Amino acid sequence: MPRDANAVDAATYNALVGRATLTNIRLTDAKFDIKPEALTTQPDAWRKDVRAEPVEVFADAETGRLYGSFLFELTCRHRRKRVMSCSARYLVSYRVHGGCEPEIGELFVERVGKVVVYPYFRATVAQLAAQSAVQMPPLPIISLAPRSVKSAAELSDTHLVKGMKET
Template structure:
């Protein structure tokens, strides 16, 4: 890609695996051992691009890229073990030209549902942490692939999203 770009990662602070006590870590591990991934489903996808503005901004090195996710929905049924988490993923390219007031010129948004069956009854807070943590890592490669595919299809040469890990 011509020109320099700046990438920004959007994150939100929530309970982390690092914040757990030793006892909670054991429960988290038990949840992991007793869970079975059922589905990773694409629920919704949107792509928007202003090619002319994008290529002008790339030439002038005025692009800022950001990507991130948020939890849209989360559910854990202790009785049945059915659980799911829904993530909204987003990539955006913003024209930082002061005249344009930081205008979004490329946006890729996708929503994924990650569904697990969990055997046993566990503390809801730990299960929710598991769903947020593991579900994010499970759904991200699907979104990363989708961004790469849209970049190729639209000839944008967007930067490849980084690999994330647990």
């Protein structure tokens, strides 16, 4: 993990994207820690580091289901001191109508699962911060979208963008 997207046939991958249906997102573990200093400093001044990574991804060929476990971690620091942290693990599942090759299904879950689950982590952080009387701005959004015109062109060259036409 992570898998090489260039080793996967783009047409097969895009066909899977069209047949996959999100079936479930579950919070399976969470930890929240806040220090007293967090209550006396402004959250806008904190440095926020968010990490997200797939922990386990697997495909069940018999049932046509794909599963992924993702760990999200937020660390907030004021100057050099950690004032707040939150980690959460989520399980996401998809059903693929007509099944799929396990390698392609696992790549799909790695690429899409993190983006699908992240809003749930943002909500978890917001709820826990609010319950701790911390008025923290929302965490930034993430996406699979290219960050520049050059990277969009490179993505187009890999043919992994559904619906993008060749020029």
